[in-house]
Amino acid sequence: MAKLRIHNTLEKKKEDFIPVDPNHVRMYTCGPTVYNYAHIGNARPAVISDLLVRVLRCIYPKVTYASNITDIDDKIINASIETKTPIDEITSKFERIYNEDMASLGVQAPDIQPHATDFIDEMIGLIQMMIDKNAAYESEGHVLFDVTSYSSYGKLSGRDLEDQIAGSRVEVASYKKNAGDFVLWKPSVDNQPGWESPWGFGRPGWHLECSVMSEKSLGLPFDIHGGGMDLIFPHHENEIAQSCGAHGEDKDPKIFSRYWIHNAMLNMNGEKMSKSLGNIFYIRDFLDKQPGEVLRLALISGHYRQPLNWTDDTIEQARIILDKLYRSLKKTDDIKVDIDSFDNESSTVLNALCDDLNTSKAIAEIIEIAKNLSKANSDDLKKKFKKELLFSANLMGILQESPDVWLGIGKADDNLDSDNIEKLIQERNEARAAKDFQKADDIRSQLNEMGIEIEDTADGTVWSSK
RNA sequence: GGCGUCGUGGCCAAGUGGUAAGGCAGAGGUCUGCAAAAUCUCCAUCACCAGUUCGAAUCUGGUCGACGCCUCCA
Known part of the structure; x- marks a missing residue:
């Protein structure tokens, strides 16, 4: 059986992937906060996670992939005030757009897509568990997590609390016991949305939802937790602390998720993508000009843990490669193959992806297969390589169009x-x-x-x- | 200030101790009336310096340069 190796942020090295239950692999990736159009940076973790899920499905009999929708958050509240639009109108609109955009990038829908607002009771429950175990405390209408209650705090991000505090640029709020404590529940005032809780009318802190939704969707411990590198601290660090705190674990982060994978950021022409620079690239705009597969291939043209510089060239090269692959497929239009009979073991593409998602190598391999297909001079060879090409393409989530349409x-x-x-x-x-x-x-x-x-x-x- | 990442040919990008994948661009050949496509051949010693080693792009130390996180962020 193909062996998967992935880089685990928790151990800071590449490791053999050993599932909790080989008969059922479970993975969670932080989904979007739905308050605006999805941009190209949002697509990277979704595409990478999708790719990993496809690889896992190739190897293991059952895989459950959960990815959430954050539909309550201060950014959404602000967007609602600014545009004078009800919150649920904003969230349902941008959730729909996000899912459509991801689909056009060949991202298969997660098996479970939980919404934060459907888990308020469970969040309150988890907070109560933390309070009961002295991992959290109530203060001035807030509930805060006490970072000193969890001895491995900082393990994921490689941070030392003392150093953090020394160089911190943020003023410590009066209601915090320790500078590193973070909000689990905060009061809602005026017209801010909220829910009744034992600590008054309020809403959950940002990190809490993922602790709750991952646990409720997958059970603990689950295998893999993914997201962008910028989430390592504080979001993922805090997720671990909360989940461990609620379950009375003061040390071992792996009672939550065994492996953590993080994709690097995407730059626009060498600059960080940001609102102030005005270089946010929405997927919508792109899809008007190029098929989603081009975007997908461009996104996986470099390794997921390396920063990806997004330029017109990145897109153009992906387009050229796809054209080439489709042409080789077109040449063998008349050859019918049964992909299900393909022997995974011999797949060079699967092999490349099993090595911590070496997508560059996978692309090189699929080009090689297409080359072999173009050169094939017998029906047997054509069948063999076409089958391999289609299997590889399905794994990578490309070549889903008919060659005629594409070309x-x-x-x-x-x-x-x-x-x-x-x-x-x-x-x-x-x-x-x-x-x-x-x-x-x-x-x-x-x-x-x-x-x-x-x-x-x-x-x-x-x-x-x- | 703390933590961390990266620097491979004109461009993009793998490789991370055993003598530089792949793509684009470029040069040349085959095929074609031509063109396109396809195919073949050619095209780098891995930022710099000093070490370790039989052997380093790959390990160690240093220098220079780019960048990320520590604050909303994928």
Whole structure:
């Protein structure tokens, strides 16, 4: 069986992946706060997680993947005030858009997609458990987590509490016992949304929801927890502390999640993506110009733990590679294969992905397979390589279109007349047969001006719109 | 101030102790009336310096440079 190795942030090294239960692997990835359009940076963890889930499904009989929707948060409240739109209108709209955008990137829907607001009771319950075990305390209407109650605090992020406090730029709130304590529950005032709780009307702190939803969705301990590197501290560190605190564990973070994977950030032309720089790239805008698969391949063109610099070139190169793969597939349109009969063990792509998601290597391998397919000179070989190509593509979540559609073959825009195109091609071929190459070339340039490219193949002339 | 990451050919990007994958671009060849596609060949000693080693892009120390987190953030 293929062996998966992944880099575990908790141990800061690449490890063999050993599931809690080999018959049922469970994974959680922090999902979006739905208050705006999803940008390209939001897509990276989703695509990487999706890829890992696909690999896991290849190896293990059952995989449950949960990823949440955060639908209560100060950012949402602010967006609601700014746009004078009810909160649930904002959250339902942007959740729908997020899911649509991810789908177009080939991200399979999570098995479970819990909403924070559906777990308020459970969050209150978890806080109560922390209070009962002296891991949390109430103060000035807030409930706070006491970081001194958890001895491994800082293990995930490699931080030392004392150092943090010394260099901190944030003033310590009056209601905190320790500077590092963080909010579990905070009061809601005026028109802020909230729920009744033993500590008054309020709402949960940011980190609490993921502790609750991951546990309720998957049970503890589960196998893998993912997210962006910027979440390591404080979000994930605090999730661990809360879950351990609630369950009376004061040391071992692995009673929560065994492995933690984190993707590096994405830069826009070398700069951090941020509102102030005005370089936020929304997936929506991109999808108007390029198919989702291009974006997906571009996102996995580099290793997930390396920063990815997003430029026009990144996109262009992904497009070129996909065109090449689709062309090799097009060449063997007539060959029918049964992918299910493919032997996973021999997959070079699966092997590459099993090595901590070495996507660059996987891409190199799939190009190699396509090359083999193009060169194949017998039906047996064509079958063999096509099967391997399709299996690999499915694993990577690409080549889901039909080659004809992708390459624009025989497809005219509304303002193009395909009958006319066919007629011109026929005329050109007659000219070619009569060795009137001047006329043939004239017709080609005429078609070119119409935005039509033609290609003479062994099976006749194929045209596609640019 | 603390923690951490990175620096591989013109560009993108793997490799992390045994002599530099892959893609793009470029050069040349095959095929084609031409073109396109396909295919073949060629194209780097791994920021710098000093060590460890039979052997280093890969380990250690230092220098320079880029960047992230510590505050909402994927």
